[in-house]
Amino acid sequence: MTTAASFDVERIRKDFPILSRELPGGRPLIYLDSANSSQKPTQVIETMRDHLTWHYGNVGRALHTLGSESTEAYENARDKIARFIGAPSRDEVIFTKNASEALNLIAYSFGNPVCADERFRLGPGDEIVISEMEHHSNIVPWQLLAQRTGATLRWFPVTDEGRLDLSGLGELVNERTKIVSIVHQSNVLGTVNPVAPILARAREVGALMALDASQSVPHQPIDVAELGVDFVAFTGHKMVGPSGIGVLWGRRELLDAMPPFLGGGEMIEAVWMDRSTYAPVPHKFEAGTPPIVEAIGLGAAVDYLESIGMDQIKAHEASLVRYALDALQEVPGLRIIGPRTPEARGGTISFTLEGIHPHDVGQILDDAHGIAVRVGHHCARPLHLRFGIPATTRASFYLYNTTDEIDALVRGLHHVQKVFG
Template identity: 50%
Template structure:
C-alpha cells in the first residue's frame, strides 16, 4: 500500500540534513516529531545569516544592523499573526515555549482575575504544562480544578459538559490535540459552551498548530499557546496569542529591560503591547528561525501537510494493528493526528524503544509528561511513534518489523 500525497516527500526530505544519516548501521527513521520536529535548511540558514550579518540587539540601536535585526525579529511577529489569523501583531507575545506561555496566562491573567472558589475546567489528558501551572495557581489563591473525562476510545466525554460548566467556571484550559492519544479534540464545541457561562478558554496548540490549519478567529478561543520547535523551528521560542483587550488589562509576567516605558527607583510604567510581556534580550535568532519555519510550512500548505499525516496515520494504524500483542491507545485513525502510542505485551516501553534504536528507529517511550492520563490508561508507560511531513511509509514498515523483533526477542 502506498500513501498518496500532493507533496513531493523526497524533495522535502532533502531539505532536512539531519535525516541523511545512519544509526547503528541503519538509515535513521525519525519517528519522534511530536517531541520535536527536525529543521529544514531554510531555518538553519536564516539563523546562521542573522549571526553572520546582523547580530545585534533589537529595539535599542539606531545603527543599521540593529535596525535590520529588529525588522527581522518583528517580521516574524507579523508572519505568526497571519499564520494563526490574529487581528493584530500586538496580540503576539514571544515566549520560550508553550509551557512558559501557559504559565504567563496563569500567573498574569489568573492571579489578577481569579479568586478562591472560582473553578478552572481542564481535561484528564492534559500535558503537564497545561496542568501543573493551574495546580500551582490553585495552591496560591484557592481556585478549584474540574476535569473532563475520556470515553473508552480516548475521546473527550462531553456528556456532562453542561454540569461541569457553571457560573463559578471562569476558565477552561485544554489541549487541541493529545500528545499521547493523538485525539483531535472538539475545541470549538467546548469554547462555545464555555462562552455561555462567561468563561475564557486557553487552547494548548503545541500539537495542533504544527500539523493542521489553526485560526484563532474561527476557534473563538481567548488564548492560544504553541512552540516553535515542534513546527520545524528552533528550540527556545514559543508564542502566546491572546485577545488584545485581555493583554492590555493583564499585568507583566516578568520585570526587566524592554518591558518598561519609564523606570524610577520606586515605581515603573510598562511598555506598550506586545513588549510589555517580553522582558530582557529576546531569543532573536530563534524568532527569525521560527519565521523561516512558518514560511516553509506555508510554502507546502497546511492542508496538504494535514492530509499527508492523515494518510500516514491510517497506514500506520493498519500496519501496527496486525502485530500480535500490540495495543494502540486512542481513537481510530480518522479521529487523530499523526501519532500512535502503544504497548507491546510482556515488553516494557523503554525496552521496546531500545530495540528500535538498534534498528535506527527513533521513538519516544515513557509517560510523555502525562502521568494522570497513563494512570487512567492503566499502564506506566507507552511507546509513541509520531509522523510529520518528512515521514516515509517505508519507515513505518521498518517500525512494524522492528516491533516484531522486539516481541520475539523478549519471548525467547
C-alpha cells in the first residue's frame, strides 16, 4: 500500500478514463459528484469485461466449467468485502442490489409474524429511532414499518451546525426502542456521526442498531467488529464499483433469526407444494440469479481501494475538505449547510448562494465550466426542510480530486454570481 507521503493523485487519475474526457465545447470534465456516484477505474471495468467475455455463467447451480468459474469469482468477491469491512465471517455479507434494498431487508424483519425472535417483535407502543439527517432510504422503510405495525417513529434532531443533537439521547432511546438506524456519514452535511454513545444507550435498553454507511465505507477504514453495531448497509457504486450491487452486513445470529426477504431461486433448501425450507445465510437472502458481474466488479473495487490504502484516501480527502472550506469563504453570499470546520466531517460540502437557485448554479457550472455537482435535496428532503431551504448545491470529493478542481469550482461560482449580478 502507498503511504500518505506517496499519495499520487495524478497517477490515480490516470486509472479513471472518464476524467480525461473533453465535454462539448472543449471543456475538461471536473467531477465533483462522487457522493452521488463515483467514477470507475480501468481495473474494475476490465475485470467485469473479462468475466463477461471469458467466464460468465450462472452461480451456485451449474456444474460446468463456466458455472464453476463464475461461482468461485462471485464468492471470492464476498471474501474480499468481508475482509475489507472486518466482518468476523464471510457468511455475514449479504449481496443486495443497493443500500436501499439492504435497509428494507432489515425493516422487513421487524414486526414480521414469521420471525419468532423477540428482538424483532414490534407493535403499538414500540419505537423506531432514526435522525433528521437521513437519506430517504433510511427514512421510508421505517415509515412503512411503523404504518404496518402501529409502532412509533422518532428521530434525533440536527443542530444549526449540522451535527446530531444528542442532548435528549437518554429520553429518545428508551425501553420502548426496538431499533436505532442512523447514517454514519451524512450525504448532505458531510457530518460523521458518533456511533459509540448512541450504541451504548441502545445496548442499555436492549435495542438493535443499524448504520447506513454508504458515505463512509468508500472514504475511510471501516471495521464492523470495532463499530459494534448490529447491521451495516452500503452500496457499490459510491466506492468505485458498479451500480446494481450493495451489501448488508449483519451479525450472524441475527441473520439466522431473520425471515427471508425475497423468495425463489437459490435461497431454498427444499420446496414442497405447501412449504419450503431455506438455505443458510448468506444465500437465504439472495433469491434468484444475483448481480454476478456486479459483485465481481465490487470485489475488484475493493482490491483497488486497498491498493491505495483507506487511511491514505481518508487523509487525502481531509486535506481537500480543509482547502475547500477555506476557499469557499472567498465567495460572497455563500452559506455552507453543515459543519464549517473539518473535524468529524467527510468530503461533502453543500451550500446555497444568496439569491440564486441551486438548479441555476449547477446548470451554469456544467455548461460554462464542465463542473459536475449535484443540486436538489439529495434524497434528504426533511433535512432541507429543517434548514428552511428547498435545495442546495453539493460538491463532493474523492480520491481522484485535486485542489486545482476546487479552485475551478470557486472561479465557477464567481462566474455564476456575475451572470446573476
